[in-house]
Amino acid sequence: MTPEEFRTAGHQLIDWIADRRSDVENLPVLAQVSPGQVRRSFEIDAPSETVDFATLLSELDTSVVPGVTQVQHPMHFGWFPSNAALSSVLGDIASSGIGSLGISWESSPALTEVEEVVCDWMRQLVGLSDQWRGTIQDTASSACLVAMLVARERATDLAQNAGGTQSLTKPLVVYSTEQAHSSVAKAALLAGFGWDNVRMVAVDPATYAMRPDALRSAIETDIGEGRTPAAIVAGVGTTGTTAMDPVSRIVEIAQANDIFVHVDAAMAGSAMLLPECRHLWDGVERADSISWNPHKWMGTILDTSLFYMRDIQLLERVMSTSPSFLRSTADGSVTQYRDWGIPLGRRFRSLKLLFQLRLDGIEETRTRLRRDIANAQWLEAQVDATDNWEVCAPVALQTVCVRHRPDGLDGEELDQHTLAWVRSINESGAAFLTPSILDGRWMARVSIGVLGTERQHVERLWHLMRITASH
């Protein structure tokens, strides 16, 4: 394809994207397709002939769009927000158009240095000190794996340079809670700790936050039985209920026992753009690593997950390789992001943040986050004030966990009722919210924070919830 052919098709595509985004409220939130339906709309055999661009776009409309769950829809209240601010989409398009290759500073100095600049801006904007240096990873799952690998190597004085974890005589242990994201346990298992050495520390029954006394006691038991505590993952805004593990207490215990602390603020990192929320991660300065995802609530299109560490030298010692074909005269005076994570090659992802910050501005984002928090508080008040409805967990940010409990309903029957009304809403396409298990029972998570979600949408959802659950 020539640049001129690209120009013509590109203009059509921009219009197609703008039209779709304008029209998003007219689409069902949850894709109304059955398993295999999208797949069957394509030929089984690899295509041997080409089509023109207009034909391809109309195939997208027919085959692909109906199979997309519209997470940009203002009635999407599922999982966590996965906003794609159009300013950041432009940054993504610029990154794609530049076609840069990030495998070393030399392969694209701008890719490296703009990432340094933007990660530092983001650090300032969430109020972290300049002890922290950041990088962009694809997701918080990968960031957590990196943190677990660094913690493992820190606890073993870089065992990877000798016999690896295989040579250890005292098992290393990781601490988290059952409220932590599933990626935490996955990271611990992939890092080789083994399920036997993953501790699910008890949480406070009211706040679902890690109990410091239970953490301390688990650590003491492990030490007493000859194991080595290596890492604690503190959740700041856990997936189920946005619970806030007490970072300050946790780092205190960790430092007394020389344990690495990773703060998983994938969701709540965005909240730290608001000074009034920063008390929620009080103590974070003494943690060892932090991850948070602008690609959630803040609205920088996926994949934009920030990962900060204080001891970059340690990170580089665990992650670095320096083969001859990547060496250059600039080594030593520049940042080599390949040594800050798992993949060698990287995209020019910082442009997504740069564009959003420069075009929308951070104050617009802050205003929007405050709107969402107010909307969540409004919904919480409605649920609290309504018979047979209950708020199941503290509303720390923008997620409201609810149950509708008709008189006398409990146990399995309550579960079936919850799943039934939530599915009924979801399958209608009118709105989407996520069922999730809390204390062994299903509840519904209403996660507010799509860019286009205003009070009227939350009101509409609440109306829908009441009529559906009472039906």
Next chain:
Amino acid sequence: MTPEEFRTAGHQLIDWIADRRSDVENLPVLAQVSPGQVRRSFEIDAPSETVDFATLLSELDTSVVPGVTQVQHPMHFGWFPSNAALSSVLGDIASSGIGSLGISWESSPALTEVEEVVCDWMRQLVGLSDQWRGTIQDTASSACLVAMLVARERATDLAQNAGGTQSLTKPLVVYSTEQAHSSVAKAALLAGFGWDNVRMVAVDPATYAMRPDALRSAIETDIGEGRTPAAIVAGVGTTGTTAMDPVSRIVEIAQANDIFVHVDAAMAGSAMLLPECRHLWDGVERADSISWNPHKWMGTILDTSLFYMRDIQLLERVMSTSPSFLRSTADGSVTQYRDWGIPLGRRFRSLKLLFQLRLDGIEETRTRLRRDIANAQWLEAQVDATDNWEVCAPVALQTVCVRHRPDGLDGEELDQHTLAWVRSINESGAAFLTPSILDGRWMARVSIGVLGTERQHVERLWHLMRITASH
């Protein structure tokens, strides 16, 4: 930013991209900036004010573009090709514009199923049997780590579900060669094997390919000394010289000893689009996993790395988590790609391949790859026929490894001469090629295969090499 503001800015951006791509030959190949130069062109403080789109674009021109090494430049012969075909850029833009979230089938059925369709098309196009199922990863580094983790768990009957690698009594061993990409050793270390348990099997001094007899003997030694061989990484098109490890012999040895084989065809996978090249990975059907990067020679923009396995159940057992908030009624009848790799969230990357296949067509790609192979053979012939120049390794595909050896020059002096003439070319901005170490001595890799590189560009490079090296 509203959809209408996006529309206006998007059209400007498309023109900007098309203009830049048309103009790429007028830019220096290697970015002509010093360390810190790009960084210093940005404010240290996070921006508090917004700018209009035209201003932002002009800032990109001033601050960012001069810092980009132009890997799309036809005189770029460095590393491996990192082509960004404009058809695939359009697919990337569409992915960004759709703003989909891949965390489960339900969160975007189309994202999952188009990836299934396209990975299967790519399987057919490189001649693999339908025993293989594929997924898109960011890079071959991550794919290799996944393979090492799967191999580790396979060899230990899923030790991660109990004591992890920490509980093993017999160390697991990984086999590769010094010619393998640095990501192989990195993956082995991150997977916890430990450097002591990574074997660099001897290579054939003429072909730089793994010697099967040396592999067999290393395995026998390890078994004899009480260790467990767990994984072999066979390189198909290694980074230094595109050497081809003998996959057929390797899988034979592996199967006799129940060892997992990962085939790293990051570069040469593209060559397998040509039936006449497939003998180069003969035996691949009996391997356990394969990775190859359409984002290299084939030209699908980064990040598009394909990873295929035969035993998907094993992959899922190692990688899966199934938290309640991700469960849905479709479970069991659909593919959950989150269980096929490390990150939970994924982009709609398959559109990049879909667009390239549907707009350019595979025959255009095949014609181009054959052009590049012919150009490499032409250059090889020129070097061979010229006094004081030598081809250092077999030209298996499109990379020609060369040295200029003035009469009597050897050892350190030869190294300095090589580095000097290569750097002189690179720093001029006229062309770019990568110095690399082979047999302990620097040589120059001429890696042919940028979309726009025609015979005239290779001729120009060869002229430049001769005048620069003889200076």
